[in-house]
Amino acid sequence: MYFKRGKFRVHISPLLSITAIVLVSILLWNLSGYTFCHQESRLCACHKCLTDSDPWFNDIISESPKPLMSQKHKPSEEDFNWWKTITPIADVEEPRPDRCRRCAVVGNSGNLRGSQYGPLIDFHDIVIRVNRGRTKGFERDVGTKTTHRVMYPESSTRLDNKTHLLFFPFKTPDFLWLLKSLIPGENGAPNSNKIANKDLVSILHPAFMKYVHDVWLRKKAAYPSTGFLAVVLSLLMCDEVNVFGFGADSEGNWSHYFEILKNKRLKTGGHPGEEEYKMIVKLHMKKKIVFFKGW
Structure with a gap:
């Protein structure tokens, strides 16, 4: 033309x-x-979701039961039905395509002393602390923010009205303790034993504990530690996970950053500490978490 x-x-x-x-x-x-x-549907809005393109991780995470007791996912054991009368029990909030939820799981290892991780920990949307892990006096190394705290009776500490209690029951009396810690006092008086806001309580399902023990830890030792249970739970709660304060000291003991270890023969107690540490490192190597080892 x-x-x-x-x-x-x-x-x-x-x-x-x-x-x-x-x-x-x-x-x-x-x-x-x-x-x-768009060939692979995304479960979160992060640059890289936990479930992106890793058959090993997806297989092991797919075996998990619903980790928390809730009205939606009821336990099959009739003996546990009374739990629903204690409190409205929360469930794990599912991932959403429009949100990237970043979580820090903060253990209590002595390697946090001098780490100066505090500001980094506080930067996360959710900060999960374990048992009696303190912040006062250790803010520079562990931060100040606590949104969720993992506890069982022997490791309990009072929570403020906005902190979620992730209750990990290891025995039947634990449930009785929780009930006494949540019910009102006599004649409507304040309960002097109140431990947490009853509307912010989640209870770890026994089936989830067994799953972590059998699948993640290959039935090593008696049962998982609360810290490792919190790490696996965070993989279902969060879109990105960073882990702080895990690992034994040079003598193989689980020491704490907030106290001097007196029992030098403690090692890792009844928990498979070495197996748990290896699995955390494996998750780090596979880029499912970022593991900050401290100093």
């Missing part, structure tokens, strides 16, 4: 053809990119 104007005679057919090819190529590239990006 030719276009003539005055003294100029221009052949425009190749120019139009090249332009059309470029436009179609751009369109196809965009469409192919859209298709590629």
Whole structure:
């Protein structure tokens, strides 16, 4: 095709053809990119979700039962039905495509002393602390923020009205303790034993404990530690997970950053400490978590 104007005679057919090819190529590239990006549905809005492209991790996480007792996911054991009368029991909030929820799981290892991780820990949306892990006096190394605290009776500490209690029962009397810690006092008086806000209590399901012991720790030792249970729980609660304050000292003992260890023969108690540490390192190597080892 030719276009003539005055003294100029221009052949425009190749120019139009090249332009059309470029436009179609751009369109196809965009469409192919859209298709590629949406082949795998995303469970979160993070740059990299925990469930992205790792068969090993997806297989092991898919075996998990619902980790918390709730009205939606009722326990099968009739003996546990009375739990529902204690409090409205919360469930794990599922991932959403429009949200990236970043969590810090803070253990109590002595390697946190001098770490100066405090500001980094407080930066997270959710900060899960374990048992009696203190913040006062240790703010520079462990931060100040606590949104969730993992506890059982022997390791309990009073929580403020906004902190979620993640209750890990290891024996039947633990439930009786929880009941006494939540019910009102006589004649409506304040309960001097109150430990937490009754509307912010979640109870770890026994089936989840067994799953962690059997699948993650290959039935090593008697039962998992509260800290390792919290790490696995965080993989279901959160979209990104960073782990702090785990690991034994140079003598193989689980020492605490907030106290001097007196029992040098403690080691890791009845827990498979070495197996738990290896699994945390494995998750770090597979880039499912970031493990901050301290100093």
